[in-house]
Amino acid sequence: MKLRFTKMQGLGNDFVVFDAISQSIDPDPTWIRHLADRRFGVGCDQVLLVEPPRLPDTDFQYRIFNADGSEVEQCGNGARCFARFVRDRGLTDKDEIPVGTAAGAIRLYLGPNDQVRVDMGVPILEPVRIPFIADTQASAYELEVDDRRLTVGAVSMGNPHAVLLVEDVDRAPVERLGPLIEIHPRFPQRVNVGFMQILDPGHARLRVFERGAGETLACGTGACAAMVSGQMRGLLEDRVQVKLPGGDLMIEWPGPGETLWMTGPAESVFHGEIER
Numbered sequence: 583m584k585l586r587f588t589k590m591q592g593l594g595n596d597f598v599v600f601d602a603i604s605q606s607i608d609p610d611p612t613w614i615r616h617l618a619d620r621r622f623g624v625g626c627d628q629v630l631l632v633e634p635p636r637l638p639d640t641d642f643q644y645r646i647f648n649a650d651g652s653e654v655e656q657c658g659n660g661a662r663c664f665a666r667f668v669r670d671r672g673l674t675d676k677d678e679i680p681v682g683t684a685a686g687a688i689r690l691y692l693g694p695n696d697q698v699r700v701d702m703g704v705p706i707l708e709p710v711r712i713p714f715i716a717d718t719q720a721s722a723y724e725l726e727v728d729d730r731r732l733t734v735g736a737v738s739m740g741n742p743h744a745v746l747l748v749e750d751v752d753r754a755p756v757e758r759l760g761p762l763i764e765i766h767p768r769f770p771q772r773v774n775v776g777f778m779q780i781l782d783p784g785h786a787r788l789r790v791f792e793r794g795a796g797e798t799l800a801c802g803t804g805a806c807a808a809m810v811s812g813q814m815r816g817l818l819e820d821r822v823q824v825k826l827p828g829g830d831l832m833i834e835w836p837g838p839g840e841t842l843w844m845t846g847p848a849e850s851v852f853h854g855e856i857e858r
C-alpha cells in the first residue's frame with residue numbers, strides 16, 4: 583500500500599508528516615525507525631501523524647514519534663509544521679487551530695511569512711510531573727554524571743528537559759554528556775538535554791541533544807524549557823530570542839503559572855509516497 587507523506591522542517595528539525603485521517607497508519611516502532619533512517623528510509627528527526635480530534639474543543643490530534651520509534655508527549659517545531667501541513671492540505675481553513683497532543687491541548691496561530699505562533703501551555707516545574715527525581719522543587723539541581731557533579735535545570739513542556747549553562751555552545755560537550763544525561767536514572771522517562779549560553783537577558787544560544795533522536799539543528803520545546811530555566815535562575819527576561827544552530831525562535835513567558843508562547847517558521851520541503 584502506498585502512503586502519502588510531506589517532508590517538513592522547522593529550523594532544520596525535520597519531520598515526515600502523514601495525514602492519518604484519510605490514510606490508515608499503524609505507527610509500529612520498527613517502521614518508524616525505518617522511516618526516520620537517513621539512508622534506508624526517508625530520513626527525519628521525528629514522524630508526525632495528523633489524526634481526528636480526541637480532546638474536547640480541538641480540531642485534530644497530533645502524535646509525535648522520535649527517530650528511535652518512541653512516542654512522545656510534545657514537539658514544538660513539529661507543532662508549527664503541523665499547522666502549516668493542515669492548512670496546505672486543506673484540512674482546515676482556520677488561522678487559529680486548537681489541537682490535541684499526548685500532553686494536552688495547544689493552540690496554533692498561522693501568521694505571515696511561514697511564521698507560526700504557538701500557545702505551548704504552562705511550563706511544568708514540579709519534579710514529580712517532569713518527571714525528575716528530586717526531594718524538592720528548585721531552579722537548579724546537582725546531578726552526578728560520570729563521576730562529575732553538574733548543575734542542571736529541569737522543566738517539562740509536556741516532555742522532559744534538562745538544561746545546562748555553558749560558556750560557549752560551540753565548545754559544549756554535547757556528544758559526551760548528551761547521551762549520558764538522556765538516560766540518567768533521575769529522569770525515569772529519559773530526557774532531552776539542552777546546553778545554553780546566555781548572551782544577555784534577552785538573547786541565548788542553545789544546542790539540544792534530543793531524547794530519542796540525538797542532537798538536532800533545533801528543538802522547539804528545548805528552547806521553551808531553556809528560556810524557562812534561565813528565567814527561573816534570574817538570568818533571562820520574559821521575552822527571549824533563542825538562537826539554535828538551525829535558526830532563531832522567539833519565546834515569551836511572563837513567569838511561573840503563566841502561558842508560554844513560541845514563534846518561529848515552518849516549511850514544507852517535498853511531498854512523497856512510500857510503500858508499506
Ligand SMILES: N[C@H](CCC[C@H](N)C(=O)O)C(=O)O
Nearest residue numbers: 657658659741792793802803
Ligand atoms: N525529542 C523530543 C520530542 C521532539 C521535540 C523537538 N523536536 C521539538 O521541537 O520540541 C522528546 O523526546 O521529548
